[in-house]
Amino acid sequence: MIPITLASTLTDRTRPVLDGRFPIPGVALTHLPGEPEDIFHRALRDQAFHVTELSMGSHIVTTARGDSPYVGVPVFLSRAFRHNAVWIRTDRGIAGPADLAGKTIALLAYEQTAALWVRGMLRDQHGVDTRSIRWRIAGARIALSPPPGVDLAPLGESVDVALTAGRIDAYIGPRPPKGALEAGAPVARLWADPRAAEAAYHAATHFFPIMHCLAVRKDVAAAHPWLPMELFRAFTAAKNASVHEMLMTNVLRVSLPFAAYDAAVQTQAMGGDPWPYGLARNRVEVEAMIRYAVEDGLIAESIPPDALFHPSVLDAPDPGP
Structure with missing residues (x-):
């Protein structure tokens, strides 16, 4: 069991991993909860965590410049319309x-x-x-x-x-x-x-804008090249269980009075899996983000989406809930 620190916000998508329902094989996990601004600052300035939730905008910029201390896993922990x-x-x-x-x-x-x-x-x-x-x-x-x-x-x-x-x-x-x-x-x-x-x-x-991905510090990924895939599998299973639970409307699993209605609207608009992981199902959206970064002047030239993620997880599938 290797000791791994993981910094992330607490959500219905992360809790099933952090509370042990979906363990990461071979890993003794220490969770360091926090808000995104502080986590990103510490990760990018101090490389403070073995595994971290990371801003996709910052990840695109630092990867394109060649000075990113982290490599991504296509687990998109935060998405939000803006x-x-x-x-x-x-x-x-x-x-x-x-x-x-x-x-x-x-x-x-x-x-x-x-x-x-x-x-x-x-x-x-x-x-x-x-x-x-x-x-x-x-x-x-x-x-x-x-x-x-x-x-x-x-x-x-x-x-x-x-x-x-x-x-x-x-x-x-x-x-x-x-x-x-x-x-x-x-x-x-x-x-x-x-x-x-x-x-x-x-x-x-058909975009549900990606905000954050999961990322592994490069020295950790080099020492344990199996870790990115195990992280992908655990977090994908956790997210799919959470989405499935949200759609169970016989008893409300979240404390929102109109959750059943919203779940039905969401399913009609987005299908039964509004939160897809994996590069294959998000490639077009990630390509758009990279294009935006070029148009903004954040990066000098385009990079392939594959450059953002560890090679072992480029084809990792998300079967959905």
Whole structure:
């Protein structure tokens, strides 16, 4: 049994591995729970974990540059539609996505996966020239030089302060800005009905945007080349069990009153497996993410999706729940 530290958020997709229901053969696992921002920072700065949940945006950038300390496993622990992540000042004449052209928009990090997806959607679905936007950054996980032709600079204050004071026109981020929660604040979501926008986006693209993957530190993968496949098998089995349990509606397995309804809607829209793992079932989506990274100036040229993942798991199948 080899001792392995694994850093991840706690979700219905990870708990069945972490509580021992789906053990990883040959591994004595120590789980280090946390929130994504802290996990990514420690993983990318200090290589602090043997196995980690990792931002796909950062993973694409560091892999393309050749300085990634981790190699991926196509276990996509986090996915999220991001139309709900775009917040605007309501006093700037922004009536729709096209009106973001030429505006000043804050991000937590330029390479953040949520921002990568939103910029890609703005270009592909709405024809927005994202290089006309002034991007202001509140932080960064990795060293990044401003891409040529991109107006990228530090924000110099918190997003909440800048948005409330009107020094930026919009914000893209996974958590609502505090100003949006204050009564009467001139801040609102760009899409008034983000769920409808996200459903339409999925129907048009069949993408359920990938946010995070599982990754193994390269020295650990080199010493134990069987580990990536065992991780894939355990986490895939855990996810499939979780999805199956969610669809069991005789007794609600999650504390959401309308879970049965939502599960039926989800099944109709996405089929019975909304959370596919494995590169084969996600190749087109990963290719889109790489293209977005090139268009954003995050990477100089495209890389094949295979470059992001350990060779042993490139053809690993996900049979679904």
